[in-house]
Amino acid sequence: MIRCYAALLAALICGELAAAQGREVVVGVYQNTPKIVAAADGSPSGIFGDLLQVIAAEQNWRIKAVQCDWAYCLQMLQSGEIDLLPDVAFTELRSLQLDFHQTPALYSWSQLYTAQGVQLQSLAALDGKRVIVLQESVQQQYLQNMITQSGMDVVLLRARSMAEAFAMASAGQADAVAANHYSGHFQLAKYQLEQSNVIFQPLQFFYATKKQHNQDLLTVIETHLAQWQTNISSPYYQILQRWGTEVPEPKLPEKVWLLLAMLSSLLLLALCGAWWLKRQVADKTRHLRASEERLSTILNSVDAHIYIKDNKLRYQYINRKTAELFGCEPCKAIGRRDDAFFDQSTSANLQQNDLKVLQQGIRLVEEETNSSLDSQQTRTYLSVKLPLRDSNGNIYALCGISTDITEHKQHQQEIHQLAFYDALTGLPNRRMLLDRLQQAVQLGLRHNNTAQGALLFIDLDHFKDLNDTLGHAMGDQLLQQVAQRLQASLRKVDTLARLGGDEFVVLLTDLHPDPELSSQKAGLIAEKVVQLLSEPFMLQQRPYSISASVGVAMFSDGCNSDELLQHADLAMYDAKERGRNSVRFFNQQMQADVSARSDIATGLRQALLQDEFVLYFQPQLERNLGVVGAEVLLRWQHPQHGMIVPASFIPVAESSGQILQIGRWVLEKSCLQLAEWARHTDTAHWYLAVNISARQLHSSAFVQEVVSALEQSGAAPEKLVLELTESQLLQDIDTIIDKMQQLNTLGVRFSLDDFGTGYSSLSYLKLLPLKQLKIDRSFVRDLLTDPNDKAIIKTILALGQSLELAVIAEGVETEAQYSKLLHLGCQQFQGYFFGEPMPQTSFVTRYRQRHEMQN
Numbered sequence: 078m079i080r081c082y083a084a085l086l087a088a089l090i091c092g093e094l095a096a097a098q099g100r101e102v103v104v105g106v107y108q109n110t111p112k113i114v115a116a117a118d119g120s121p122s123g124i125f126g127d128l129l130q131v132i133a134a135e136q137n138w139r140i141k142a143v144q145c146d147w148a149y150c151l152q153m154l155q156s157g158e159i160d161l162l163p164d165v166a167f168t169e170l171r172s173l174q175l176d177f178h179q180t181p182a183l184y185s186w187s188q189l190y191t192a193q194g195v196q197l198q199s200l201a202a203l204d205g206k207r208v209i210v211l212q213e214s215v216q217q218q219y220l221q222n223m224i225t226q227s228g229m230d231v232v233l234l235r236a237r238s239m240a241e242a243f244a245m246a247s248a249g250q251a252d253a254v255a256a257n258h259y260s261g262h263f264q265l266a267k268y269q270l271e272q273s274n275v276i277f278q279p280l281q282f283f284y285a286t287k288k289q290h291n292q293d294l295l296t297v298i299e300t301h302l303a304q305w306q307t308n309i310s311s312p313y314y315q316i317l318q319r320w321g322t323e324v325p326e327p328k329l330p331e332k333v334w335l336l337l338a339m340l341s342s343l344l345l346l347a348l349c350g351a352w353w354l355k356r357q358v359a360d361k362t363r364h365l366r367a368s369e370e371r372l373s374t375i376l377n378s379v380d381a382h383i384y385i386k387d388n389k390l391r392y393q394y395i396n397r398k399t400a401e402l403f404g405c406e407p408c409k410a411i412g413r414r415d416d417a418f419f420d421q422s423t424s425a426n427l428q429q430n431d432l433k434v435l436q437q438g439i440r441l442v443e444e445e446t447n448s449s450l451d452s453q454q455t456r457t458y459l460s461v462k463l464p465l466r467d468s469n470g471n472i473y474a475l476c477g478i479s480t481d482i483t484e485h486k487q488h489q490q491e492i493h494q495l496a497f498y499d500a501l502t503g504l505p506n507r508r509m510l511l512d513r514l515q516q517a518v519q520l521g522l523r524h525n526n527t528a529q530g531a532l533l534f535i536d537l538d539h540f541k542d543l544n545d546t547l548g549h550a551m552g553d554q555l556l557q558q559v560a561q562r563l564q565a566s567l568r569k570v571d572t573l574a575r576l577g578g579d580e581f582v583v584l585l586t587d588l589h590p591d592p593e594l595s596s597q598k599a600g601l602i603a604e605k606v607v608q609l610l611s612e613p614f615m616l617q618q619r620p621y622s623i624s625a626s627v628g629v630a631m632f633s634d635g636c637n638s639d640e641l642l643q644h645a646d647l648a649m650y651d652a653k654e655r656g657r658n659s660v661r662f663f664n665q666q667m668q669a670d671v672s673a674r675s676d677i678a679t680g681l682r683q684a685l686l687q688d689e690f691v692l693y694f695q696p697q698l699e700r701n702l703g704v705v706g707a708e709v710l711l712r713w714q715h716p717q718h719g720m721i722v723p724a725s726f727i728p729v730a731e732s733s734g735q736i737l738q739i740g741r742w743v744l745e746k747s748c749l750q751l752a753e754w755a756r757h758t759d760t761a762h763w764y765l766a767v768n769i770s771a772r773q774l775h776s777s778a779f780v781q782e783v784v785s786a787l788e789q790s791g792a793a794p795e796k797l798v799l800e801l802t803e804s805q806l807l808q809d810i811d812t813i814i815d816k817m818q819q820l821n822t823l824g825v826r827f828s829l830d831d832f833g834t835g836y837s838s839l840s841y842l843k844l845l846p847l848k849q850l851k852i853d854r855s856f857v858r859d860l861l862t863d864p865n866d867k868a869i870i871k872t873i874l875a876l877g878q879s880l881e882l883a884v885i886a887e888g889v890e891t892e893a894q895y896s897k898l899l900h901l902g903c904q905q906f907q908g909y910f911f912g913e914p915m916p917q918t919s920f921v922t923r924y925r926q927r928h929e930m931q932n
Contacts, residue, residue, distance in 0.1 A: 101139045102294065104129065105150035105162040109211075109239045111263045111320040112183065112282070113164040115144050124259075125163035125182060125284070127316045132301050146237040148213040157287050161294055165285040166215045166257075176288055178299035180306065181281035184488070185257040186495070187216050189275040190243075190265065195252045197273040199501040201229070201556075201578070202549050209234040209242045209251040216255040219278050227577050243268040257282075277500070279492045382458070382479040385465070388435050390414050390428060393474060423447045434462045434475045445479065456483045499575040501553055502560035510574035510582055514638040517586050521632050529590060530632035531599035533583040534645035535563075535606060538624045538657040540579035551616050555623070558614050566609055582645070596631055596662070603627045603660040611658065624658035626650075634663050677729040680715065685738055689714050692746055693914035696924060697766065697885060697907045700899060704924045706764035706798070708887075708907060709747050710914045711739070731770060740773040741782050748790035748797065750917060755793060759925055766798040766828060771805045775812075780819050787823070794824035798849065802830050806845070814844055821846040828885075832873060843880070850877050854888020857908070860897055867901075874902050 106115045106126065116122040119142050121129055133140050143150075143159055154162045155174055167177055189197055189208070197203065200223060210217040212235040224231045234251055236242035239260050246254040247268040254261075254270070257280055265272060284298050305313035376383050377397040385394040392410045400407045403418045410417075416424040426445065434441050441462040448455040458479040465474040497509040505513070517530050537559065544552040556579065563581065564573050572584040585602060588595040606627055613620035628648025630641050644663040652661040684690055691714050694707040713721040730736040747767050754760040773779055787794050799820070806813060817827055828849035829842075852873055856866045870886070877884035886898050889908030898906065912923070 099137050099139050101141055102133065102161055103141045103143060103159045105153055105159040106142045106144050107147045107150045107164075107238065109147070109164055109260055112257075112259055115142065119144065121163065123164075124316055124320050125282075127319070128182065128301075128313065129161075129163060129284070129298075131312045131316075132298060135301075136297055147211055148237065151213055154285065154287055157290065160286065160291050162285050165283055166280045167283055168215055168218070170218075171285070174288055175285040176290070176292065176295060177283040177285055178295040178302065180299055180302040181283060182302060183259065183282040185259055185280045185282060186276055187219065187255055187278040187280060188258045188261050189253045189255055189273040190246065190261045190270045191253045191273050192246050192249055192251070193269060193271065195271070196550075197253060197275050198550070199553060200275055200277060201227075201501060201553060202275075203231045203253070204229040204544070204549060205231075206252040207232040207234060207250075208253050208255055209236055209245050210255045211235075211239055211242055212237055215278065215280065216257075220255060229578075239264070243270065246270060275500070277495060279495055380480075382477075382481075384477050384479075385474050386431060386477070387474045388472065390431055390435075418450060420448045420450055420452050430460070430462065431475060431477075434464050435472055438464045438466075438472055440464075444482075456481055457486045458482065502557055502575050504560050504564070504581075505572060505574040507574065507576050510572065510576070510584065511638050511642070513572050514584055514641065517584060518632060518638055518641065529586060529588045529595055531585040531588060531595070532630045532632075532641050532645040533585065533599070533603050533606065534628040534630070534642070534649040535581040535583065535610075536626050536649050536653070537579035537610070538626055538653070540623070543621070543623070547616065554616055555614055555621070559610065562609060563606065566605065582642070592631075592633060599629055599631065600660065600662070603629050607658060607660060626652035626657050627660045628652055628663065629660060630663040674729050674732075677726050678733045678735065681726060681730055681733070681735050681739070684713055684715075685735075685742065687716075689716070690739070690742065691916065692743070692750070693916060694765075694920040695907060695914040696912045696920070697905060698911050699906075700904055702911070704763065705905070706766060706796075707920065708766040708800070709743060709768070711743055712914075727770075731772065734772070736770045736772050737776060740770050741786075743767060744783060744786045745790070748786040748792040751792035751796045752790045754921075755796070760921065764796040764798055764826075766800050768800045768830065769805075771802075774801065774805050774816070775809065780816050783820055783825065784823070787825075794820075795826065798826045798828050800828045800830040800851070803832065810844075814846070817846045847880075847882055849883040849885060852884065852886040852903075854908075857886050857888045857894055857898070858890075860894055867897075870898070870903075871901055878902075 104121055106113060106119075106121050108114055110123060112123050113121065113125045114123040116126070120126070120140060121142050129140065132138070143153070145153060150159070150162055151165075153159045163182075165171065165175065165177070167181075189203075191197055195206075197206075203220075208220060208231060210220060210233060217233070217235065220231070220233060223229075224233065234245065236245060239256060242251075242254045242256070243264045245251050247270060253273065256264075258276075261270075261272065264270070284295065286292070286295055302313065305311035308314075373396075379396065380398070382399040382402060383394075383396040384392060384399050387393050391412050391414055395403070395407050395410050397407070400410065403410055414424070415427045419427065423446075427447070430441055430443055430445065433439060441460070443460050443462075445458045445460050446455060447458060459482050460477055460479040462475050462477040464472045465476055467473050497506060497512075498504065499506045514532070521530055537555075540552065540555075543555060556575070559581070560573070560575065563583070567573055567583065570586055574582045574584070576582055583602070583606070585599055588598045607625055610623060610625040613622045615621070626649050628645045628651065630644035630648060632641065634641065634644050648661045648663040652659045655661065691712050693710040693712050695710060696704045697706045697708060699705055711723050711727075713723075713726055715721050727736070730739055744767060747765050751763075751765055754763050769779075773782075776782075783797075783799070786792075787797065821827065826848040827846060828851055829845075829847055830851045831853040832850045850873060852870055856869050856873075859866045860870060874884050876882075883905060884903060885905035885907060886903050887907040889895050889898065889906050889910045891910055894908075895906060895910055915923070
């Protein structure tokens with residue numbers, strides 16, 4: 078206690094010295110109307126600026142304003158160039174670098190404001206949009222994390238000031254601007270923007286200082302804010318009104334319980350004293366009446382409901398606030414019970430609480446939700462109830478003080494809704510799911526019954542096609558209907574959550590103590606989900622059908638919630654790989670496959686750096702068995718595992734995106750090889766066929782990469798043949814044709830690989846600038862035994878002839894196959910019968926000798 082007094086005395090002395098000297102406080106000021114803005118003379122203004130000016134005047138501070146944009150202000154604060162920065166949103170990351178006071182200066186949230194004509198109903202609707210944010214703001218951090226996690230295509234633009242951000246959105250340079258609602262609402266009319274329904278990220282704003290610096294400033298600010306926010310007449314609320322913002326209800330002080338108890342005790346003493354005087358001192362009636370009037374004035378001025386009930390729960394006193402609630406004069410309430418003013422449920426609850434006070438003599442602090450007699454109005458109160466005792470210690474009444482905290486509770490509920498529920502579907506979000514999953518797993522481990530729980534990971538198949546064809550609004554409607562249908566089919570004990578996009582998760586508990594029966598039950602529920610979602614949905618008054626892939630992980634498969642979610646996700650992707658519209662249970666092989674793919678992906682990055690890839694060449698020959706070119710085949714010379722064929726690593730390269738770098742490397746090396754062959758007369762006529770992946774073909778840089786490889790190597794474009802597969806032509810055919818025509822104009826030729834195995838349309842085939850069709854090896858393999866394969870080859874040869882396209886057969890492995898293809902009219906061949914894939918030196922040596930022998 079002595080230390081506390083000493084500290085307090087020291088603080089008072091230091092405060093007096095600082096006041097006498099008129100301390101200079103360097104304050105950063107950036108433009109974010111109405112919260113902070115530089116006045117005409119450069120001094121801080123706006124809500125935060127005006128509050129600071131009032132505090133500075135009382136503390137004899139000299140404010141030195143430094144104008145800067147937000148990002149530079151933040152940098153100067155962290156480096157100590159300024160002492161204080163107003164209007165800083167609290168985040169866990171910032172709390173590691175900055176210090177804040179305790180009481181928020183403002184409560185807010187983030188919201189999207191759109192340019193004219195742009196409609197946004199949810200964060201998911203941002204896919205394909207341009208959004209502008211203040212550089213280094215909490216909105217930038219939040220949206221960047223959302224974009225990274227969801228994979229949405231959102232262009233995030235950055236502005237140095239909020240004025241610049243709003244101006245860009247107004248000028249059409251962005252579809253929406255993300256801002257806190259104070260700034261957004263203030264600027265709506267000026268910039269002719271529209272307020273969207275997308276609200277996210279509850280915020281609290283503070284004054285901030287550099288870490289472990291200027292704590293005295295924060296202490297003074299905290300003291301003022303804590304006092305002002307409990308008084309509606311304080312400078313705090315006057316400044317809010319001046320800047321046209323909504324004035325919130327005064328917050329309850331942090332020591333509300335102690336203050337209410339003290340007030341109750343004071344009131345009790347006053348009432349008892351008044352009654353005692355009335356009974357004992359008849360000659361002081363006039364003084365007693367005056368005391369009662371003063372007490373009444375005090376009680377009627379308190380912003381709380383104050384009342385006294387006797388031991389039969391009848392009202393003996395109510396203040397004016399309570400009379401307004403009851404809708405009657407105070408005298409009309411005397412002698413009546415709660416059932417005259419509240420509904421039956423409320424009256425019963427109040428009676429139960431009151432009897433605890435009257436019968437047990439306890440002081441009761443309780444939240445009470447009271448509904449009016451007609452049940453049309455329900456309010457929440459923080460009630461403090463005290464027993465009143467006579468001179469003998471007997472309880473004869475209770476005194477109650479009830480403060481209306483309805484708006485405060487609603488605000489808390491809104492924050493909770495934003496934090497734990499999905500805005501589009503109203504389902505629990507990832508945060509809520511992980512919390513419930515962790516509780517369920519811990520409960521299962523504690524009671525040794527982990528077999529009774531399971532996790533279903535649901536992903537809608539081809540959902541992107543719906544967004545691309547009917548628009549994101551229809552996609553949102555489908556997600557809402559999916560959520561409603563799934564929710565209606567599940568048990569009350571189950572949790573349905575939306576993780577984002579088209580991903581849903583179902584948490585199942587209390588399935589069955591027996592592990593096998595529990596798995597069977599989880600499987601039946603998963604199959605029911607697949608069947609349920611396969612039934613048509615109604616979009617724009619027309620039926621629309623989808624399917625779903627479901628992964629199942631039992632609680633016994635994992636040790637914690639994150640691991641279980643990962644296992645269910647792996648099982649879902651396995652279901653997709655096996656054809657979609659199905660259910661797959663997690664097993665350890667899936668985890669092993671993922672680890673293997675991860676090792677391969679890491680190895681591929683190393684392979685590019687260490688030049689571990691090599692090119693192999695398989696000859697392509699004419700009818701007279703003269704070599705006319707070769708197909709380039711990639712091999713990976715792994716330092717530990719030796720030679721690895723493409724089938725083992727190309728799928729991983731495709732999924733990881735490394736296929737773009739690998740494909741570019743193959744193109745460059747192939748063009749260098751063509752340039753080398755061109756320098757020798759016996760190999761100058763050879764061409765090279767290079768396989769192009771789907772991601773390469775759809776890349777916007779594809780044409781330029783091919784042109785660069787040709788120009789840098791000096792290879793002849795007409796010697797380069799690019800092989801495409803039919804599946805690559807299923808999407809964006811017009812763009813593909815344009816790219817092919819650009820390269821075809823330079824002389825590059827195109828071959829359609831695996832022809833006859835895909836979904837080619839003859840109408841598209843006529844439009845494509847092709848030079849060659851390639852008969853797939855699957856038809857060549859059974860040519861001699863399967864009449865259907867023979868008929869298909871004849872059809873392809875006839876089609877090539879009619880479209881003036883060369884036709885080459887791959888996979889020729891026997892002389893009989895070669896002879897039959899010759900008989901059918903095939904002109905070019907490739908396969909092990911003529912030569913296996915081999916390194917460049919072996920290829921040139923073998924077929925140069927063969928060329929010399931033929932000559």
